[in-house]
Amino acid sequence: MEHDSTLYVGLDVHKESITAAYAIDMGEVELLGKIGTTTTDIDRLCKRLQSKARRVCIVYEAGPCGYDLYRRLVDEGFECMVCAPSLIPKKPGERVKTDRRDAVKLTRALRAGDLSAVYVPGVEDEAFRDLARAWVSAKEDLKQARQRLKSFLLCHGVRYDGKADGGPAHRHWVHGYSFGSEWQQMAFEEHRRTIEDRQAQCMRLETPLRDAVVSWRFYPAVLGLQAMRGVQLTTAVGMLAEVGELARFEHPRQLIAWLGVTPSEHSSGDKRRQGSITKTGNSYARKLLIEAAWSYRHPARLSLDIRRRHEGIPKAIVDRAWEAQLRLCRRYRKLSLRGKNVNIAAVAVARELAGFIWDISRLAMALAVPRDARYA
Known part of the structure; x- marks a missing residue:
């Protein structure tokens, strides 16, 4: 174990696998191989890295796997960075992309200091953000459901004289309207029920969000x-x-x-x-x-x-x-x-x-x- 050395590690992280490469100080970049993503696999990787140098710096790209790996590595005492994929230096004309090449590239860029870190929120902040995002997604779904109903009515020449903003008067008119065709009425009922479901979903999320924001640190x-x-x-x-x-x-x-x-x-x-x-x-x-x-x-x-x-x-x-x-x-x-x-x-x-x-x-x-x- 080289106590005065720094180990630079680049991880190419996917759902089922992690490809790792490393370099000790200014030495050659070597491949560590491909491992799984289970807790046992991560623990085994940490022990291998700890045996190579006292100071270990690790980087991987921000992606759909989130920050769970980052928190595991930090808990093990490693210096970890989650970098922005769009800001990773890329050579002009580089046309070959593999997991091994990405891991090696990350290792070299980390050692050179050419990577930009993304902000990693705390566990509580991330949980509140997930709740806020779910609320926003429900509101977007409600907006799209209303737009689909408007398009359906417009396609069949049905127009509302007032302001179609989803207010009480508009909702009363929608509930009272009916089509002559049984099939069109069935489609109309499904559009209307979708809006009601999305409204109920928004209310289910908005109530806990308003309660939770009071205890949020921000x-x-x-x-x-x-x-x-x-x-x-x-x-x-x-x-x-x-x-x-x-x-x-x-x-x-x-x-x-x-x-x-x-x-x-x-x-x-x-x-x-x-x-x-x-x-x-x-x-x-x-x-x-x-x-x-x-x-x-x-x-x-x-x-x-x-x-x-x-x-x-x-x-x-x-x-x-x-x-x-x-x-x-x-x-x-x-x-x-x-x-x-x-x-x-x-x-x-x-x-x-x-x-x-x-x-x-x-x-x-x-x-x-x-x-x-x-x-x-």
Whole structure:
């Protein structure tokens, strides 16, 4: 055992197998072979690695297998990194891809320090994120079910005179309508029952989510973010569940880059070319951010709903939220007057909104917003 050496290990992880490669210090990269993914296989791998060097650094790509392997390796005392697959260096013209080559490539990149780590949430944060994602998925399913019913009715020339928003009047009309054909009526009933099932599912998930968010460690940030315009419970919980610990971003520019709302750039010499946003990072968090940004196209004001969400919130956060509203509404108006496309203006506002979210969430956690404050 080389006590003063560092062992670099690259793992190509799949559902049923793990291919490992390693290198000791600056030595040649060697293959360790393919193993299974059971607890016994992982324990045997850990013992083999511990016998080779005192300091062991391990890396594998983020993927569908999650972070269970990461937590096992950290518990064994190893230094482990879960790297971003899209940021792994790749040689131009490289056309051969195998598990062995991937493991070797990861080992070399880890030793060179060329990999970017992804954020690994804690067990409790990941559990809450799973609950939030299930809620979001149920709401998306409900939206699609309603759209399928609208398409079915439109296809048969059936139109509702009012606003088909799923409200009480619209639901009463849907329940009272019937088709002349037995088969069409059967299809119509299935569409309607699907909507009712999805609504029941949303209610089953929303109730425990609202109860659980009160005991979540980021609950003060949830309350603080809702002091802002366009940020209600869905947006605040979704953003924090996906982003996680905002304190890991030392500057708001890092959060903005992580959300993928920074302009892409291809500059050389005296020429500076900027393109569309990078769209890196978490797509759902970026979607929530841009949806919230659309509310700033209207003049700045404090609605009754926002005033209600301000109850119990420290004045410093309320003042910061009002400052954000004034700035972002003015920003959207200036871009519109310059003839910018409305979508480009909304993304530009979203970029600045991310900075205010970073600031207000950190301020809320520092001030420890009272847990008895209201949330929408």
